[in-house]
Amino acid sequence: MTTDNTAELPLSEKLMVYIPAYNCAEYIVKVIDEIPDRIWDIADIVVVDNCSQDNTVKNIQQARYEQRWSKEIHLIQPGHNLGYAGSQKLIYSIAGNAQITQHVIMLHGDGQYPPQLLEEFTP
Template structure:
């Protein structure tokens, strides 16, 4: 809880067995009330690995694709009573520690939406094609 707001971190997962443990370990749990992972019918050990982490884990029996999985994540967070929802990918391309500053910006009520760019840090280097960096590199910010 942060400034009286219930914080949920949702993770739309697909083949994330290798990285979900590291991602969950770095979430600032002292401020996050619930962590929800939805496995989108992965055929690896994502579901079992996430269950062992002590978070809320759900599995889509049929692959809903990214958009459908995100919608399910958001609905589960709202059903859990979340005031603030932070979507975090379990592949560690966004550092999980950004959840606290993002939640703080939202909890103040000054911001309605906070977006992260995985191209602004080291997390995505080597895992994303070069052309995806161009919008950030050409940005005036």
């Protein structure tokens, strides 16, 4: 799902993995690919693209079209670049307003650390 209206974000899990992205075309699909299967089973995966000027969004959309992932990811594209802190505030606001989300873990879209570490942070 791609949206700029976060009120329409259909969350269904207690855990959210939030991926901030800005010009991460080279890494973003690999980062999402490497999210452990167990995390896919228990988390909503949400990418916030901060108006990337490269193919970040295109690469995500292509991978979704190819049904590369076992579960739908949510792609939020605000109308302007919120910045690193602004995208965090957006996600925490979404999580705080969601009836179901209890935990948020941030995973950097540029591969700053391996997605396999997510398992160490899961409740």
